[in-house]
Every structure is written in C-alpha cells, then in structure tokens.
Amino acid sequence: MSELIERALRTSTDTKAVLAEPGAIARIAEVYRTTFPGRTALVVGDERTMTVAGDAVLEALRAGGVDVAEPHVFPGAPELYAKYENCELLRDAMSGQDVVAVAVGAGTLNDIVKRASGELGRPYLVVATAASMDGYTAFGSSIAVGGYKQTLDCPAPAACISDWTVLAAAPAVMTASGYGxxxxKVTAGADWILADAVGVEAVDPDVWELVQGPLHASLSRPEALAAGDLQATGELAEGLIMSGLAMQAAASSRPASGAEHLFSHLWEMEGHGVDITPRRLSHGFKVAVGSVAVAALYERLLERDLSALDIDAAVAAWPSAEQIEARVRADHQPHLADEIVAQSLAKYCxxxxxAARLSRLASIWPALKEKLTAQMIGAAELQRMLRAAGAPAHPYDIELTWQxxxxxxxxAQMIRKRYTVLDLVLEANLAAELVDELFAPNGFWGKQS
Structure with missing residues (x-):
C-alpha cells in the first residue's frame, strides 16, 4: 500500500484498512481478522466474480483461520443489476446470520452489499475485481429504485482489498470505465476552484490533495492501461481508491464530482444506457463523455474577459424562482420534476x-482564470486520452442523439444543488451563447457533428 493511501486512511471516517498490491487476496485473512475479530465472513459474489476472485477469497479466508458461511452467489451479468430488490434480497438473507459481508465484485456488487449492510448497521469488506469506478471506498450506493438510479445513503466499507493482478486481468472495457x-476529477477540480472563488463552497486543501495529488500520474498511461499493464492498472486503482477516501474525509462527493457527473446523473436518472448491449452503459463511460463536454465549455468560458462582464445585463436577465421552477417542469419528466425543482431552488440566489457574486467574480477573474487554466486539460486532449484507454469520447459513442x-x-444544471460551471455561465447570462459557439459549424462539437 502506498504512502498516499496510508495518509488518506488517517482522515477516512469508515474505511480503516486498504490492501492494494499484486497478490493482495492471499493476505485477505489478516486484514479481515484485524478489522472484524471473531466475526464470521459471508462472501457475496455473482457467478462470474466467484470464478475470477471469489473462490480464491474463500480459500484464503479459510486458510487464514476465518470462519466462513456458505457464500451468497447472485446470477451473473447481464442479469445482475444494482436495483433495490437485490439489496433487499441480500439484506434478508444476512439478517438471520451474524455475519460480515465480503463483497467480491465491481460497482454492482459493491453497491448492493454496501446498501444491504448499511441497512443492517453492519460493516463490510470489499474485494475489487476491476478498476472500474471510484465507489469502492466511497460512502453511498448507486441503486435503481423504481427503475431510476439514485444515491442511497450508507457507509463506505471498513476494509478494501485491491489485488492488481485481478484488476489487470479484468475486461478492458471495465478498466476503461474506471479511467473515464x-x-x-479534472473538471470536478475546476468546478471546486470555481465554487470556492465565488464563495459557495471552500476548497479543503488536505482533501484536495488526496484526489488531485495523484491524479495526473494515475491518468498518464492510457495506452498501457488498454494493454493490461500491471503497474498502470495499479496506478489507476490507487487514484480511484484515493478519490473514495477523499469523499469520506470531506463527508461529501464534492472532491470527485462536478458538472461532468451532472451530465452522467441526468442520463442515468432517465435510464439512458440500461438497454445498450452487450453491456449496460457504465457510469464511467457517461462521465467520460460528460468530462469532454464540460472541458469544451470551460475552453469557451476561459476565452472571455469576465472582468468586463456586464453585470447589470446579467442581473436583468436573471429569472425569478417561479420562472426557474417553470423551466424545470418544462424540461424534465413529471415523476422527476419535484425533486429537481427542490435541488434547483436550493442553490437559487x-x-x-x-449582483454581489458577479461583482466578486469580475474582480478576481484574472487570478481565477489562471488557476482554472492550470487545472484544466483541453477537451481535444481529453478525447485523445480516453480513446487511447478504450473509453468513449463523443456522444455518439454512448448512443446519445445530437439534440x-x-x-x-x-x-444538467438543474438536477443538483452543487455549484458548477453550468451555474456560473447561467448566472453570467452566457450559457446559451457559449453552447451555441460549441455547436456552431466551426465550434468544438460542430466540427464533430
């Protein structure tokens, strides 16, 4: 385990042990005994993950003297989905046993076990089988309730095992998803800088460093990742683990989630990608396209001199709270509208x-522009990096229509109360103009239509 992860564990609220190295599964018993002394383990996997790692986990636990219950094995993909009914199924199976769940899998298995364990008030351990997302060490569970994905509250795992050998052997599409x-976090970092600058949400320097410190190294070798390189996979896994630990330290997803996640969340809320075959569209793939979209918007914004912003015109164009609600209801499905109205109005000023916020923005713009420029990577370069890793980089890659x-x-600006660049351009009365520029024939997206 790296010094970075050790340092992050000092501030994590839920996760107390991480073992991240080649062959880590062979040492799972010592982590389990230390974290859950005297407790019986219940290995939870699906038909595929049990073959990939679950059987090895069972063997290592038994060999290390851990009492092990009969494993709970779900059907394999594509049948298994992170829906609430599966959380209930596992919760009910666990409730009659004094066991600690050991999730063996990636996003779906982790989310199911995390929520089921959380409802029972029990800790759990996760064994990652792919470097596919940052949720392994994050609190909250992305679960479909009534057919629509939402984040349900529950603690992060008490321990995480990340065996690089297993991760490097995972399907390339899953590693590419983790890369996306x-x-x-590149655009999420820019949004946090922005929110801090206008006085909405201050940057915590220690938490910032947990994510942004290792970020560029973790993203630096997309070609090696696509080839299944062990070290590159380990670096990616470390970045994902650090992201989850940072969210624990902040008690918020702010360090790892900005406007690019709003793009992804909107598509997820509306069920986009659930029916794409042969594999459901992953969270990471939607974030990948959202990141390019947001980076392109930042490029247009950073070409503006906001120190000369017409504040009076922006304030005159600003809608009332009633108009905001009407826009939300016109733009979103009726069963989602009430919650989106609440989120939009929670950040309304x-x-x-x-006027005060925009005056502050204008006064600090030269220094803020410099910070944002240093944080960002160009949209075209992000597309190159994503494609090199095998991830989507264009809306057509994830079967979105152009409109x-x-x-x-x-x-996307409406669906969460989190302040991002989408809010700033709306407040500055620049949103429609900047998007028009992106989709103009010579604009970033217009040239790719």
Missing part, C-alpha cells in the same frame, strides 16, 4: 446576491 470516472446531448448542457 477518474478523468472526471436573488438578484442582489447575484439530446446539446440539451444536456441546459438540463
């Missing part, structure tokens, strides 16, 4: 507060 999820994708720039 991690790459989103009146005209006086807007659906363009509309996301407007609609």
């Amino acid at each position: 999820d991690l790459l989103g 009146d005209a006086d507060a807007l 659906q994708f363009r509309d996301t720039y407007r609609r």
Whole structure:
C-alpha cells in the first residue's frame, strides 16, 4: 500500500484498512481478522466474480483461520443489476446470520452489499475485481429504485482489498470505465476552484490533495492501461481508491464530482444506457463523455474577459424562482420534476446576491482564470486520452442523439444543488451563447457533428 493511501486512511471516517498490491487476496485473512475479530465472513459474489476472485477469497479466508458461511452467489451479468430488490434480497438473507459481508465484485456488487449492510448497521469488506469506478471506498450506493438510479445513503466499507493482478486481468472495457470516472476529477477540480472563488463552497486543501495529488500520474498511461499493464492498472486503482477516501474525509462527493457527473446523473436518472448491449452503459463511460463536454465549455468560458462582464445585463436577465421552477417542469419528466425543482431552488440566489457574486467574480477573474487554466486539460486532449484507454469520447459513442446531448448542457444544471460551471455561465447570462459557439459549424462539437 502506498504512502498516499496510508495518509488518506488517517482522515477516512469508515474505511480503516486498504490492501492494494499484486497478490493482495492471499493476505485477505489478516486484514479481515484485524478489522472484524471473531466475526464470521459471508462472501457475496455473482457467478462470474466467484470464478475470477471469489473462490480464491474463500480459500484464503479459510486458510487464514476465518470462519466462513456458505457464500451468497447472485446470477451473473447481464442479469445482475444494482436495483433495490437485490439489496433487499441480500439484506434478508444476512439478517438471520451474524455475519460480515465480503463483497467480491465491481460497482454492482459493491453497491448492493454496501446498501444491504448499511441497512443492517453492519460493516463490510470489499474485494475489487476491476478498476472500474471510484465507489469502492466511497460512502453511498448507486441503486435503481423504481427503475431510476439514485444515491442511497450508507457507509463506505471498513476494509478494501485491491489485488492488481485481478484488476489487470479484468475486461478492458471495465478498466476503461474506471479511467473515464477518474478523468472526471479534472473538471470536478475546476468546478471546486470555481465554487470556492465565488464563495459557495471552500476548497479543503488536505482533501484536495488526496484526489488531485495523484491524479495526473494515475491518468498518464492510457495506452498501457488498454494493454493490461500491471503497474498502470495499479496506478489507476490507487487514484480511484484515493478519490473514495477523499469523499469520506470531506463527508461529501464534492472532491470527485462536478458538472461532468451532472451530465452522467441526468442520463442515468432517465435510464439512458440500461438497454445498450452487450453491456449496460457504465457510469464511467457517461462521465467520460460528460468530462469532454464540460472541458469544451470551460475552453469557451476561459476565452472571455469576465472582468468586463456586464453585470447589470446579467442581473436583468436573471429569472425569478417561479420562472426557474417553470423551466424545470418544462424540461424534465413529471415523476422527476419535484425533486429537481427542490435541488434547483436550493442553490437559487436573488438578484442582489447575484449582483454581489458577479461583482466578486469580475474582480478576481484574472487570478481565477489562471488557476482554472492550470487545472484544466483541453477537451481535444481529453478525447485523445480516453480513446487511447478504450473509453468513449463523443456522444455518439454512448448512443446519445445530437439534440439530446446539446440539451444536456441546459438540463444538467438543474438536477443538483452543487455549484458548477453550468451555474456560473447561467448566472453570467452566457450559457446559451457559449453552447451555441460549441455547436456552431466551426465550434468544438460542430466540427464533430
């Protein structure tokens, strides 16, 4: 385990042990005994993950003197889905046993076990089988309730095992998904800088370093990742683990999630990608395209001199709270509209507060522009990196229509109260103009239409 992870564990609220190295599964018993002394282990996997790692986990636990219950094995993909019914199924199976769950799998298995264990008030351990997302060490579980994905509250795992040998052997599409999820921290970082600068949400320097410190090294070798290189996979896994630990330290997803995740969340809420074959569209792949979209918007924004912003015109154009609600209801499905209205109004400010915010923005713009420019990677370069890793980099790659994708720039701003560049350009009365530029014939997206 690296010094970075050791340092992050000192501030994590839930996760107390991480073992990240080649062959880590062979040492799982010592981690389990230390973390859950005297407790019986219940290995939870699906038909595929049991073959990949679950059987080895069972053998290592038994050999290390851990009492092991009969494993709980779900059907394999594509049948297994992170829906609430599966959480209930596992929770009910566990409730009659005094066991600690050992999740063996990636996003779906981890989310199911995390929520089921959380509802029972029990800790759990996760064994990663792919470097596919940053949720292994994050709190909260992405679960479909009534057919629509949402984040349900529950603690992060008490321990995480990341065996690089297993991760490097995972399907390339899963590693590419993890790369897309991690790459989103570039734009998420820019959004946090922005929120800090306008006085909405301060940057915590220690938490910032947990994510942004190892980020560029973790993203630096996409070609090696696509080839299944062990060291490159380990570096990616470390970045993903650090992201989850940072969210624990911040008690928020802010360190790892910005406007690029709003793009992804909107598509997930509306069920986009559930029916794509042969594999459901992953969270990381949606974040990948969202990251390029947001980077392209930042490029257009950073070409503006906001120190000369027409604040009076922006305030005059600012909609009322009632108009905001009407826009939300016009733009979103009726069963989602009430919650989206609540999120939009939670971050709404009146005209006086807007004028003060924009005045502050104008006064600090030269220094803020410099910070944002240093944080960002160009949209075209992000596309190159994603394609080298085998991840999507264009809306067509994830089967979005052109209009659906363009509309996301407007609609994604509404769905969460988190302040991002989507809010800033709306407040500055630049949103429509900048998006038009992106989709103009000579614009970033117009040239790719």
